[in-house]
Amino acid sequence: MRPDRRRALQRLVGGCMAVASSNALTAESALAGDILLGQSAPLTGPLAKTTTQFNQGALAWLKQVNDRGGIKGRAFRMQTLDDSGWAEQGEVNAKLLVAEHGAHALFGFMGASACLSCARIAEQEGVLFVAPVTGSSALREASLPSTFLMRPSHDDEVRQVVKHGATIGYKRIDLLFDYNAQGFSIRNSFEEACQHANILRHRSVSMARLDDDVRQAVARLSPSKSEAIILACSHAVSGAFIEAFRAAGFGGAFYALSTVDANRLVETITSQAVGVHFVQAVPYPWSKSRRVTADFLTFSQRHAIQPDFASLEGYLAARWLTHVVERTTKPAELKLAFQGAPPLELGGFRLALEPGLRSASRFVELATINRELRFIR
Template identity: 30%
Template sequence: MKNRPTAVSGMSRRAFSGLVAGAAVLGVPSLRAQSGNRIVLGQSAAFTGAAAQLGIQFHAGAKLFFDQLNGQGGVNQQRVEILQLDDGYEPDRCVDNTNKLISADVFALFGYIGTPTSVAALPLAFKADVPFFAPFTGAMGLRQPFNRLAFHLRASYNDETELIVRQLTNLGLKKIAVFHQNDAYGKAGLDGTVLALKSRNLEPVATATVERNSVEVAKAVETINAAKPDAVVQISAYKSCAAYIRAAKAAGYGGTFYNVSFVGTQALADELGKDGAGVVVSQVMPTPYAASKPISREFQEAIAKGGNKVQANFSSMEGFLAAKLFAEGLRRAGSRITRDGLISGLESIGTTSFGGYSVSLSPTNHVASRYAELSMLTGDGRVRT
C-alpha cells in the first residue's frame, strides 16, 4: 500500500469545485487533490430513483456528525468533508463515479449504498489502494475474502436472516418464501435465508424476484401466493417491497412480511402507511427514536444542535455512526494522517462501546458489529423496537 501523507489527504477548494463541476457535466475532472486542511471522502450512492432515501438519509447522518466535528476543529485541525455523486443505485453509474473520485485522489471511499454498486466499486478501490469504508450492505461477498482496505460497520445479511428465520421458526412458522431483488443484493439475502433454513432442515417453499429499481411484482406475487407460505422474507428496496406487500394482500395473502435492514425502514413505513401494520424489519443499528442508549441520545442531541434538519431514522443513524467510527480511526492515525495510518488507527480500536453500541476492529477483523434486532411497523407510519 502507498503511504500517503497529509499533502494528498486533503483537496483544495479549487480542486473540490473542479470535481463537482466536472461531475455535473459527466466529464472526468482534471484537477487532483492538493495540499490543504481538509480530508475529502468520496461517496457514490443513490440520491435519486427508487432507493434515493437510503443515500439521502445515510449522507445526512454522516454529514451531521462531520459538520459538528469540523465545528470543533476537525481532526488534527483538518476538516472532514464528503463529496457525493449520484449513481441512482446502478452499478455502471457507480463505476463511473468511483473512477472520478479515485482520479480526484479522495482520501477514502465512504458510505456506498447497496450491494450491486459496492461489488462494482470494490475492485477499483483495491486496485487504487484506497480504503473502502462502511458500505451500506451486509453482503458476505464484500467481506470475504478479507482485504485490509475494506471496513464494515454493520452486521451481515447472514446475521439478519438468521435472526429472522430463528424468530419465525420459534413461532412455529416453517413455510417460508423469499421475495428478492434479481441482483447481487437479492442473492446475498437469499443465500443467508437458505443457510438459516438449511440449518433447521428446511428450505424455501417458493422464491421469486423483482428487477432492481422496478416495482413490477405481479408475477412474484402469483408465484409466492400459490405456495401459501406462513411468511415472506423480503430482500429488496423499499419501493418494490411496499409494492409487493400491497399486491400480495390484494391477492388474498394473509401471512407476515419480514425485511432486512437495507429496505430502508422509515422509507418503507412512509410508503406503506396503514398497510405497514405488522411488517417486521431486522435492524443493525440502535434505535434512533428512543433514548434507551447513550448513542441514541447523542444522535438526537446532535440533530437538535444542527437545527433539526436531519430526520432521525435507522439510515441516518447508520451514517452518523459510520462517521463517528471513521473519525475515531483518524484520531488514532497520529498527527501525520495517511491512509496506512487510518487503517492502523481503525485496527487499534479493539473492542469498545460507542454509547452502548459495541464495535470491535483488529488487524484480522474489519467487521465492527454483528448487532441485530427486530422492529415492527405500525399502521401510523411509526417503527416499534
C-alpha cells in the first residue's frame, strides 16, 4: 500500500467512523433483540451519491417495517461505516461491524467493499453477506455459503447486451475492458456471447484501470469498422474513450456495463454522454408500467425519496431481506432462511434463489441518456 494511503487509513481506523443512519447499532438495541445490519460504503468521495441513494430506499423500507412493529417484535437497525471507496478500509469496516457493533449481517456493501475479501470476512465471522451492489463474477464463483446476491453478474450483463445488439442487426461489436481478473472474466463471456449470437466480427481491448490515455485503444478499435462498443471500465476511462472515439469519427452505439458509474460519467463528459446505453439491474424507476415500480413511486412520495435506480435497488434489497427474515428472527437460522425462502414476486420483478444460480435476479434492462442528461427507456 502507498505510504500516503497507509497514513490515511490509519487515521480513519483510529478516528471516529462516519455513521449514516438514525438507527445506529447500539448495545441497547442488541439487548432488545433487534436485527443488526452493518454496511461499508463510500459516504465520501466520488461514489457517495450512489450510497446515499441506495440507503434512502433501504432505510425507508426498514423504517416502515419497524413502524409496523418489526417482524415478530424485532426491529431492524443499520449502521454504515465510511470507506471512501477504498477496499482496504472496507475490510477493516467489515471486521469492526461484526466485532465492535455486533452486526448479524453485512448488508448492501457498495463500491470497492462489495468484494470477495469482505465476503470471506463475513464467512470467517459467521455472519451473512447480503445484497452487495456488484456484478463481480468472483463472488459468484467462490465457495461462499453465507453470501446471498441480488443483482445479476457482469457476465449476465454482457450477454444481454450482445443479444440486444445482434437482435437489432449489428455485425461488429467490440469490448473495452479493465486489465484485471474481473475484466478478463467479462471478456470471456463477451467472446462466448458473440459466438452464440453468430457475431463473427468482434474485438476486445484492455485498459489499465487508472490509465485514461486511450489513444492506443482508439487505434486498435477502428471507428470505421465498429458498430457498437461495450464499455466495462471505470467511468474515467470510459469517458475519455467515448470522447476520443467520437472525435475519431465513430457514430455507433456505446453500451456501459454496471462497472461504469453512470452519474459520474455524465458529470464528467456531459453532452458526450447523450445516447449512451447503461445496463441496469433493476427496472426503470420512473414508470408505472410494472407493479413493482408503481408501488415504489407511491412509496417514494410517501417517504420523500427521490426515485432513481440506486434508491430502487436499496428498497428492493431491503424488501428481500425482510421477506426472508419473516421465516425466522433467529440470527443463527438466517442462512437456512435464505436458502429455503420462497420467491418474492413484486409484479414485474422476481427475486428467487434457484438451484444452480448464485443471484436472486438475472434482470437486465437498458436505459439511455437523453439530451437533458436524464435516463429514458
